[in-house]
Amino acid sequence: MNSKALIDKLEREKNLSGDEFLFLLKNREDEYIFQKAQTTSKKYFGNKIFIRGLIEFTNYCKNDCYYCGIKKSNLNAQRYRLTDKQIFSCCKIGYDLGFRTFVLQGGEDAGFSDERLIKIISHIKNKYPDCAITLSIGEKSFDTYKNFFDAGANRYLLRHETANESHYQKLHPQNLSLDNRKKCLYNLKEIGYQVGCGFMVGSPFQTLENIVEDLQFIKKFSPHMIGIGPFISHKDTKFSSFSNGSFAMTLFLIAIIRLMLPNSLIPATTALGTINNFGREKGILAGANVLMPNLSPASVRKKYSLYDNKICTGEETAQCLNCLKSRINKIGYEIVVDRGDFKNE
Numbered sequence: 213m214n215s216k217a218l219i220d221k222l223e224r225e226k227n228l229s230g231d232e233f234l235f236l237l238k239n240r241e242d243e244y245i246f247q248k249a250q251t252t253s254k255k256y257f258g259n260k261i262f263i264r265g266l267i268e269f270t271n272y273c274k275n276d277c278y279y280c281g282i283k284k285s286n287l288n289a290q291r292y293r294l295t296d297k298q299i300f301s302c303c304k305i306g307y308d309l310g311f312r313t314f315v316l317q318g319g320e321d322a323g324f325s326d327e328r329l330i331k332i333i334s335h336i337k338n339k340y341p342d343c344a345i346t347l348s349i350g351e352k353s354f355d356t357y358k359n360f361f362d363a364g365a366n367r368y369l370l371r372h373e374t375a376n377e378s379h380y381q382k383l384h385p386q387n388l389s390l391d392n393r394k395k396c397l398y399n400l401k402e403i404g405y406q407v408g409c410g411f412m413v414g415s416p417f418q419t420l421e422n423i424v425e426d427l428q429f430i431k432k433f434s435p436h437m438i439g440i441g442p443f444i445s446h447k448d449t450k451f452s453s454f455s456n457g458s459f460a461m462t463l464f465l466i467a468i469i470r471l472m473l474p475n476s477l478i479p480a481t482t483a484l485g486t487i488n489n490f491g492r493e494k495g496i497l498a499g500a501n502v503l504m505p506n507l508s509p510a511s512v513r514k515k516y517s518l519y520d521n522k523i524c525t526g527e528e529t530a531q532c533l534n535c536l537k538s539r540i541n542k543i544g545y546e547i548v549v550d551r552g553d554f555k556n557e
């Protein structure tokens with residue numbers, strides 16, 4: 213086997229066998245795959261980059277995912293909840309800056325009942341009918357997902373975290389299961405959401421074989437969006453002394469996923485920008501086509517601390533966006549005012 217030939221095959225057939233993926237991960241040809249991934253992304257999206265305004269509206273969480281800084285048992289986390297008014301004000305600021313997608317992300321917080329969230333979603337939908345609403349608030353019942361969808365939510369981000377059962381158990385407490393996570397993903401798709409799954413690269417105990425399983429799950433599930441970023445340790449978790457995920461491997465995986473699912477929406481994540489100064493630019497040059505700047509009020513940004521040293525927690529949104537725009541222009545891409553929906557080929 214030869215890596216370049218495998219990359220050609222991946223580009224042609226949009227899939228590889230498990231053994232072939234494993235070989236490729238062990239024998240990376242970075243520049244070769246980045247070039248192909250970039251060409252593919254340009255074929256579908258030109259030099260356009262979609263932006264999503266991320267509103268981190270609560271860091272309360274009932275779960276205890278071992279890797280996450282806002283896990284329930286982290287008593288050092290300073291908890292906050294945005295008021296409905298604050299959330300709407302983030303949307304207003306975002307809309308005026310050209311955002312046409314709002315992403316409501318948070319911990320699993322009982323302080324936001326289904327009724328309250330339905331009101332928030334309907335309000336945003338009524339006020340900004342030309343915008344997409346994305347939710348990223350964890351595992352809920354089929355009926356709850358359906359009610360949110362009927363209220364106006366269009367998309368849902370729920371990373372599967374790892375497609376290997378025993379690895380999943382090493383990252384999560386017993387009450388959480390990969391089965392339920394996957395069931396949620398299938399429910400979301402059935403309801404009609406544009407759905408995003410994904411995983412952390414270099415999470416504790418992850419093997420290359422696990423990553424192959426992630427790729428195979430992603431291919432099979434065929435999501436509209438795929439969020440992957442490096443694992444970054446958080447000082448208040450039991451994984452505090454684990455190394456961060458590999459930057460190069462994350463880029464390589466972005467490129468593989470671009471070739472596997474050519475028209476999918478793939479963000480260059482904040483975590484990628486955190487472990488490397490040019491992380492987001494390099495993510496785009498490896499095939500990513502989405503950025504998710506922070507729309508949360510500057511006063512709470514540091515508190516939404518999933519991992520240490522998160523970037524862009526100091527500035528106002530307008531500053532962040534200007535900075536990103538000029539960074540993106542420098543590499544020959546442009547940020548557009550667009551909902552950036554998934555389109556079938």
Ligand code: SAH
Nearest residue numbers: 279280318319349350371442443444518519
């Ligand atoms: N509560 C929601 C949103 C989770 S936060 C949910 O359950 O989906 C969004 C993502 O951040 C998670 O899915 C996880 O993959 C990522 N994340 C959490 N802790 C992290 C860490 N220490 N390093 C890198 N990414 C992390």
